Amino acid sequence: VIHTLAILVAAGRGERMGSARPKAFLALAGEPLLLRAARAFAASGTDAVVAVVPSAEVDASRRLLAPLDARCQVVAGGERRQDSVREGLRQAPAGFDGVVLVHDAARPLVEPALIDAVAAAAREHGAAIPVLALCDTIKRVEHGRVVETLDRASLFAAQTPQGFRYGLLMAAYERAYADGVTVTDEAMAVERLGASVAVVAGSPRNRKLTTPDDMTWAEAQLADSARVSA
């Protein structure tokens, strides 16, 4: 029986990375981001993983993830992020009423303990996301001018995995599609329903890799870990 299902979103082109290959397939210290992220979920309490990838990468992804586990499937994604997530949600077994975790493959250093903390909070509260306090002062800018300094004490950066009771996320997605709305993350779809989204402490290591500079950072992190565990 599947209690926790993870959807790994790896369908983005990752244009800011300056590479022809989609971001999730770039090698980080020799291994693609998607494989590293999938391995973190395999090491957590997650029961099954659905990787959503560009259609041209489906076969390569199946080969890449084959060594991991039979409970890891691969499907082709859609146009927007939310279209890809919806493809993943369709792979849930009939009658599924567990927790679904949606994660960016571009966050390959996520810790299994964080994954499990989000799953537990989602089970308890219905919806939960990891967040990090902001270090920088945040400005609202319009037409090249600062129009507002936000009160950063209450502002946090959302990470993934974002966890939800399956029925709640499905209802939120149905509503977003019915309303023709594009959401920037899954929690936003749930917030639109007026449902409560809990937060858990995110992790600096769980950074989203967006630029070549971020890849340099991640390689330094991995080298550091290797040194500590050696």
Add this chain to the structure above:
Amino acid sequence: VIHTLAILVAAGRGERMGSARPKAFLALAGEPLLLRAARAFAASGTDAVVAVVPSAEVDASRRLLAPLDARCQVVAGGERRQDSVREGLRQAPAGFDGVVLVHDAARPLVEPALIDAVAAAAREHGAAIPVLALCDTIKRVEHGRVVETLDRASLFAAQTPQGFRYGLLMAAYERAYADGVTVTDEAMAVERLGASVAVVAGSPRNRKLTTPDDMTWAEAQLADSARVSA
């Protein structure tokens, strides 16, 4: 004649760094952050630098910065960030009507070209700050629950140096002190006057070093630069 005066703020304790020594005095690849930041300003079009440091670090800072230039002075800072900046502003020469740049010593990898871009924009517009687009989705959180997803298209992270015509920043500080307000950055004091603050493109390399993890990142950056220039 001094046209551009920089104030390097190095008075913070940097508690998140987990070190007894104030953050600006920690070594990054063998050299304190303060020295690295001061060197970036020495390599820019800046005419004079005032480093504002904890009173216990004044003598050590003078020795540290002595090799740089006679135009670099050191003064003791105050309680809050803005108290330290005010100490720096008091060092401006009589009749100064140039541009003042306020910079965090905890951003030691700032590029001289960025410093000069901010100075030029401040000279033209009166006030200018470097900003970076946000990669993460930003949530407003209250009592452990998400209450809002912000529209990140108009949100930017403020960096330093922040540049101002001297008279404008002095007026903004006077007003902030008269009103008993604590500001999170200098631009916020100027925004409170209703004055316009322009933005220039910030730099990923100009990140504020806050945690040991950030130090690891910065060391990887320096190693990369060394490889490129070797």
